[in-house]
Amino acid sequence: MTITLLLFASYADALGASSLAIELPRESTVGDVISALRSRHGAERLPPTPLVAVNERYASLDSVVREGDEVAIIPPVAGG
Amino acid sequence: MTSLASLVREPIDPAEVIRMVSTRANGAVLLFIGAVRQVNDGRDVTGIDYAAYEAMAQRELEAIVAEGIARFGTPDVAIVHRLGELAVEEVSVAIAVGHPRRDTAYAVSRWVIEELKRRVPIWKREHYVDGTREWVDPTGRAREEAPT
Numbered sequence: 654m655t656i657t658l659l660l661f662a663s664y665a666d667a668l669g670a671s672s673l674a675i676e677l678p679r680e681s682t683v684g685d686v687i688s689a690l691r692s693r694h695g696a697e698r699l700p701p702t703p704l705v706a707v708n709e710r711y712a713s714l715d716s717v718v719r720e721g722d723e724v725a726i727i728p729p730v731a732g733g
Numbered sequence: 734m735t736s737l738a739s740l741v742r743e744p745i746d747p748a749e750v751i752r753m754v755s756t757r758a759n760g761a762v763l764l765f766i767g768a769v770r771q772v773n774d775g776r777d778v779t780g781i782d783y784a785a786y787e788a789m790a791q792r793e794l795e796a797i798v799a800e801g802i803a804r805f806g807t808p809d810v811a812i813v814h815r816l817g818e819l820a821v822e823e824v825s826v827a828i829a830v831g832h833p834r835r836d837t838a839y840a841v842s843r844w845v846i847e848e849l850k851r852r853v854p855i856w857k858r859e860h861y862v863d864g865t866r867e868w869v870d871p872t873g874r875a876r877e878e879a880p881t
Contacts, residue, residue, distance in 0.1 A: 661786055662856035663868040676826075704852070709789040725786055725854075729872040732790075732855030733767045733816060733826050733846060 654659040654679055654720040657687060664730045667698035677718070683707060688722050699726065735831075736802060737811040740787060740792035746825045754809035754831030755767050761835035763842045767826040769819050773869075777862040783816045783825060786854040790814075793853045797845055805841045809833050812845060814855060825857075 658673045659684050665686045666675050668690075683705050690696050704727040711727075718724060735753045747764055755762050769781050798810050807833035819825055828845050832838040850871070858868045 659786065659875045661854070662784055662858070663870070666868070668856070706789055709786075709792050711852075725789065727786070727854050728856060728868065730789045730850070730852065730854055731857045731869045731871050731872045733786075 654681075654685065656718050656720070656722045656724055658690065659723060659725040664699060664703070665725050667689050667695040668693055669695060675724075678718075680716055680724070682714065683712055683724060685717045686718060687714070687726070690726075691719060703733070704729075735809050735811060736798045737813075738791065738798050739796070739813050740785060740791060740816055741813055742815070742817045745815055745827050746829050747824065750811050750827040750829045751811055753811040753827045756809060756831060758833055759809060759831035759838075760833050761830045761838040763827065763835075763838045765826075765828040765842050765846055766824055767846070769821050769823050769825060770814055771821045773859060776859070777860055778859050780820045780822060780860045781819060781857045782818045782826070782860070783814075783859070784856050785814075787816075790849050794849070797848045801841055801845055804844070805832075805837055807841045810841065810845065812849065814853075815847070816855075825826070834843075859861060 655676050658675050660668055660671050705723040706727055708723050737753055751764050758793045794812050801810050811829045814826045830841045858866050860866050
């Protein structure tokens with residue numbers, strides 16, 4: 654299945670992309686999405702367990718993702 | 734009753750945000766303004782650009798307003814956050830709270846800005862006088878716990 658991975662701010666700069674299509678087996682978790690990203694150049698600049706959102710809501714690393722889900726890796730927020 | 738949460742790219746007019754929460758019942762109207770400061774952590778800043786995961790940021794801002802209303806019984810809350818390039822002194826965020834009494838208005842205002850800083854997916858990149866730019870990490874380290 655394919656999920657869309659969104660990257661922002663310093664993480665987008667590190668990986669040189671703001672959006673990636675990631676291929677994963679069914680029943681994969683958010684943690685698997687992060688693992689799939691690890692082989693990419695620049696991924697070493699992500700923390701070991703980054704903050705993640707699935708479909709615009711904060712999610713834990715053991716959340717299961719589904720075909721078409723939008724997974725976002727959230728850098729430390731700095732609004733205000 | 735007025736509750737409003739918005740992300741904007743044009744300059745924020747604080748008077749307009751105050752008007753959103755001013756009613757005949759509200760004896761206290763509070764406005765918090767966040768602005769771009771010239772010096773941050775000892776470095777001279779010439780401007781900031783704000784970026785967001787816009788759909789989620791909008792959702793989180795609306796959730797903060799809804800939770801504030803439920804938690805404090807305050808019907809009049811407005812949050813407006815600017816995105817894009819801002820110069821020093823420009824307004825990055827305005828939070829207005831209206832309530833019959835000041836104690837609650839102060840409590841709500843403080844709660845809203847702290848929640849915003851804790852969980853709304855907005856990022857800022859500072860521009861320094863030497864021409865460099867850096868994304869600001871308020872935690873100083875990677876966060877490992879999801880906000881709840």
